Amino acid sequence: MRFAFTEQQTEFRDAVRQVLTKECTPDDLRAAFDAPAARTDRWTTLAEMGVVGLTVPEPQGGLGLDLLDLVPLLEEAGRSALPEPLIETTALAAPLLAAFPSGPAVDWLERIAIGVVTAAVGPVEVISGSAGSTGGEATVPAAVGADLYILSSASGVHAVPSADVTVTPVASLDPTRRLGTIDWEPTTTTLIASGEESREELVRLADRASVATAAELLGLADRMISIAAAYAKERNQFGKPIGSFQAVKHLLAGARVKLEFARPAVYGAAWSLGQVDLAGSPSGSRGASLAKAYASDAATEAARVSLQVHGAIGYTWECDLHLYLKRAWALAESWGSSADHRSRILASLVVELHQTQA
Amino acid sequence: MNVVVCVKQIPDPAAPPSLDPGTNNLIRAGKLILDDSDAYGVEMALQLVDKAGEGEVTLVSMTPNGETSGLRTALAMGAAKAILISDDSLAGTDALGTAKVLAAAIKRAEPDLILAATESTDGYTGTTPVQIAEILGLPSVTFAKKVEIDGGSLKVERQTEAGYDEVESPLPALVTVTAGVVEPRYPSFKGIMAAKSKPVETLTIADLGIDAGQVGAIGARQEITDVSASEERASGEIVVDEGDAHQRVIQFLEQLKVL
Numbered sequence: 001m002r003f004a005f006t007e008q009q010t011e012f013r014d015a016v017r018q019v020l021t022k023e024c025t026p027d028d029l030r031a032a033f034d035a036p037a038a039r040t041d042r043w044t045t046l047a048e049m050g051v052v053g054l055t056v057p058e059p060q061g062g063l064g065l066d067l068l069d070l071v072p073l074l075e076e077a078g079r080s081a082l083p084e085p086l087i088e089t090t091a092l093a094a095p096l097l098a099a100f101p102s103g104p105a106v107d108w109l110e111r112i113a114i115g116v117v118t119a120a121v122g123p124v125e126v127i128s129g130s131a132g133s134t135g136g137e138a139t140v141p142a143a144v145g146a147d148l149y150i151l152s153s154a155s156g157v158h159a160v161p162s163a164d165v166t167v168t169p170v171a172s173l174d175p176t177r178r179l180g181t182i183d184w185e186p187t188t189t190t191l192i193a194s195g196e197e198s199r200e201e202l203v204r205l206a207d208r209a210s211v212a213t214a215a216e217l218l219g220l221a222d223r224m225i226s227i228a229a230a231y232a233k234e235r236n237q238f239g240k241p242i243g244s245f246q247a248v249k250h251l252l253a254g255a256r257v258k259l260e261f262a263r264p265a266v267y268g269a270a271w272s273l274g275q276v277d278l279a280g281s282p283s284g285s286r287g288a289s290l291a292k293a294y295a296s297d298a299a300t301e302a303a304r305v306s307l308q309v310h311g312a313i314g315y316t317w318e319c320d321l322h323l324y325l326k327r328a329w330a331l332a333e334s335w336g337s338s339a340d341h342r343s344r345i346l347a348s349l350v351v352e353l354h355q356t357q358a
Numbered sequence: 359m360n361v362v363v364c365v366k367q368i369p370d371p372a373a374p375p376s377l378d379p380g381t382n383n384l385i386r387a388g389k390l391i392l393d394d395s396d397a398y399g400v401e402m403a404l405q406l407v408d409k410a411g412e413g414e415v416t417l418v419s420m421t422p423n424g425e426t427s428g429l430r431t432a433l434a435m436g437a438a439k440a441i442l443i444s445d446d447s448l449a450g451t452d453a454l455g456t457a458k459v460l461a462a463a464i465k466r467a468e469p470d471l472i473l474a475a476t477e478s479t480d481g482y483t484g485t486t487p488v489q490i491a492e493i494l495g496l497p498s499v500t501f502a503k504k505v506e507i508d509g510g511s512l513k514v515e516r517q518t519e520a521g522y523d524e525v526e527s528p529l530p531a532l533v534t535v536t537a538g539v540v541e542p543r544y545p546s547f548k549g550i551m552a553a554k555s556k557p558v559e560t561l562t563i564a565d566l567g568i569d570a571g572q573v574g575a576i577g578a579r580q581e582i583t584d585v586s587a588s589e590e591r592a593s594g595e596i597v598v599d600e601g602d603a604h605q606r607v608i609q610f611l612e613q614l615k616v617l
Contacts, residue, residue: 015545015547048546049547050546050547050548051547054547063548
């Protein structure tokens with residue numbers, strides 16, 4: 001058995017890294033902070049490449065690939081702190097729509113593949129704290145300016161066009177999150193799945209969200225450690241680079257170790273969610289939660305260490321670090337914090353224990 | 359409209375380069391990538407073929423070690439096929455030797471137009487393209503910033519120091535394009551997948567009927583005798599203002615004869 005990405009997966013990853021290195025620079029991110037937008041030229045470029053439609057079935061113009069293929073690309077998105085909603089659109093909305101290929105779903109999928117639609121995904125009651133929450137009301141990432149809203153109600157899962165929702169923006173430390181609260185009324189025209197199958201799909205959605213967010217966190221952690229390590233080599237104190245001091249070295253090495261231990265958990269969970277017998281199963285969900293808990297912890301640690309290595313300069317607008325810090329902080333809490341996911345794993349194990357004892 | 363694009367696979371410029379201490383040649387072991395400056399030629403060729411509505415883009419490249427990863431990048435952009443001349447005896451070939459080999463390979467493809475970059479990013483001799491044209495007995499137009507095909511003739515805006523020349527030439531011809539002539543497309547995933555099954559014809563110099571004595575270090579008419587680090591820029595003079603700074607700045611500028 002081969003525990004590594006295929007040649008094609010690494011080639012796609014390299015191609016995306018090449019594009020984002022040029023099209024998603026720190027200066028581009030500062031511009032995006034000033035004027036956050038859902039769809040951009042960069043989004044069109046990624047759609048033309050096939051990134052956005054990666055999980056859209058082939059008949060609808062996509063590549064019909066799965067989360068495992070997407071994970072290395074999400075890592076690159078994290079490394080560059082891509083402001084556009086690749087998680088929401090490609091990791092979440094497209095596979096969900098593909099599971100219920102009704103008329104409107106097919107239409108949405110075709111438009112996602114060509115890059116003219118971005119999605120926002122509302123909170124799912126599977127994970128406490130999913131999609132973040134403030135004061136009891138759920139805030140939804142990528143909500144401001146989205147074209148399609150995947151929302152759930154008591155009746156089932158809905159694919160709602162932007163005309164049928166009212167979005168109230170909510171301020172975020174990272175403005176490219178485009179947070180908002182969503183006011184909407186469920187109708188039968190927007191309903192794409194109901195009953196038991198919609199409940200099962202929401203579990204899968206939450207698991208995919210956990211793993212996809214975890215993948216971006218890996219990329220963010222990697223980038224922050226790289227920035228901090230480079231800084232430690234050039235910043236002198238007491239006549240030599242601060243990176244030569246053991247205390248600084250150990251901080252960075254510790255963060256790197258945490259990242260490298262989170263990595264296989266994320267890859268393993270992504271693989272599990274692509275297996276028919278594991279996707280949506282308690283074991284598959286526990287893997288997804290483990291991935292998110294580890295990746296959140298690793299990225300939070302990388303953020304803390306990188307900021308400390310930089311000193312106060314790390315928190316200035318001019319220093320690139322904050323662009324990645326803010327996203328890491330946001331994503332570490334998004335779709336369930338580390339604590340939320342540890343609780344979910346515990347609850348799942350307790351249920352399983354009772355079942356074996358009964 | 360068949361276009362040949364000369365492309366070079368070079369060591370990744372992002373990695374620190376190293377020289378062979380014996381020959382002073384750049385070490386080209388390991389993975390090679392498509393020279394960034396060649397992406398413009400590939401893009402230009404694809405656009406011209408697209409506009410003509412028929413024909414295809416063929417890549418011609420030469421490397422000692424049979425490497426194709428750089429060619430795959432250009433194939434993923436949309437080139438139809440590639441000819442790779444790979445032969446152990448090519449190591450150490452100079453610009454003229456390279457031109458002889460590439461010219462022989464290009465001749466087989468019978469192109470209407472040959473595109474090349476003005477120079478490679480690793481060697482910077484900038485002489486190979488015009489040597490190819492000379493060997494093939496074709497007109498060459500260098501430093502193109504705009505290329506158009508009008509019937510059987512070629513129209514080029516040729517970059518000069520003062521502006522640009524408008525040049526017309528019959529086809530076939532060789533044109534070198536400047537970086538920025540077009541915006542190279544990013545390879546799409548479908549292109550990357552398709553590139554795997556596109557033909558790369560690998561030839562030896564014997565296949566091209568070239569004598570081994572004409573190429574490689576043996577055939578080279580030039581050798582690198584010495585390499586030294588470029589001179590570091592001298593540090594500037596720091597003027598501490600003790601009330602006379604403006605006078606000293608004026609003195610400095612007068613010394614430079616700018617005042």
